[in-house]
Amino acid sequence: MTPVRAVQEHLAAFDDQVALHLERLWEGVAQGPDAAALRAALDDAVSGGKRFRPRLLAAVHASLGGSRDDATVAQTAAAVELLHTAFVVHDDVIDADDVRRGRASVPGRFRSAALRKGVTASRAATYALAGGVLTGDLALSAAFRAIATLPESAEIRTQVLDLVTRASSASAAGELTDVRLSLGVDRPTTDAALALAEGKTAAYSFVLPMELGATLAGAEADVVAAVREAGRLLGIAFQLYDDLAGVFGDPAETGKSNLADLREGKSTLMIVHARQTSSWPFMEAAWGDAALTEERAAAVRAVLERCGSRAYVEAVASEHLEAGIAQARSAGLTVDVLEWLVTLPARPAVGAA
Known part of the structure; x- marks a missing residue:
């Protein structure tokens, strides 16, 4: 089969x-x-x-x-x-x-x-x-x-439970990190923003199902580890594309607001990059403004385009996606599965600012 x-x-x-x-x-x-x-x-x-x-x-x-x-x-x-x-x-x-x-x-x-x-x-x-x-x-x-x-046997149930518990804890910690950073007190680094994407999304949306699939298949420890790393890379890519959709996406296509992340003051990788540019003072007043209008948001999107923050995140997301696919291939996943994985963290439909 x-x-x-x-x-x-x-x-x-x-x-x-x-x-x-x-x-x-x-x-x-x-x-x-x-x-x-x-x-x-x-x-x-x-x-x-x-x-x-x-x-x-x-x-x-x-x-x-x-x-x-x-x-x-x-x-x-x-x-x-x-x-x-x-x-x-x-x-x-x-x-x-x-x-x-x-x-x-x-x-x-x-x-x-x-x-x-x-x-x-x-x-x-x-x-x-x-x-x-x-x-x-x-x-x-x-x-x-x-x-x-x-x-299944008690041993298999315990292995599954351990993986689910670990993913749940990592995701809970990632969610709290996301909320804490939205307070605007801490200024995350690039590494911290990527770690947030890993904890909040990759841990349970990619690492967990992929690791469970490998474990149930009876894969050797080194294969499970390779699959885990593929899931980590793919999950980070998925979250970065989701962050892009949260600002530039068309809500009718993505199913999510393109104002909420700006209004909540989400400390995404795009914001981390924008803070390091000369354009940040213009965007700072809008970031975290609960009453942000669509007109002001459009202006922020235009600045994020001009200062290179959007392009930067797209490049980092693409790098993680490509690395994740390569890692999955090295773990022994078949071509048919890899073709599906390529479309899995699908790039969101994003329009020009």
């Missing part, structure tokens, strides 16, 4: 595994209106998306000659997707984002539900916070339940 065919078969069982573990969250639980609200929010949060983490896990497993059955691969992939869902929901709570991919986020749907009842904005904010935190926690519970019930 070719790796591509094997991936297709593993993923065919993926959605069933996600649905199964979401359903098991509610076994024996009284189904009142609040349980129904949380259940609906989580079901909606898990739906949609590109599913590239499950596909990446299955692709690496198949490419390295793995022979685990569909149940194990699909259930592990479901755990990774549920973990991703938890992080996304909590991220929306932290950033107070009411919209994700063009529709209401989890906290956004709870806020809207409260406002429809005529409560104050303050009380609606509390309800949005509670709904978001609790929904994200339930996604985490489902993820770890999926791991605990893998149809």
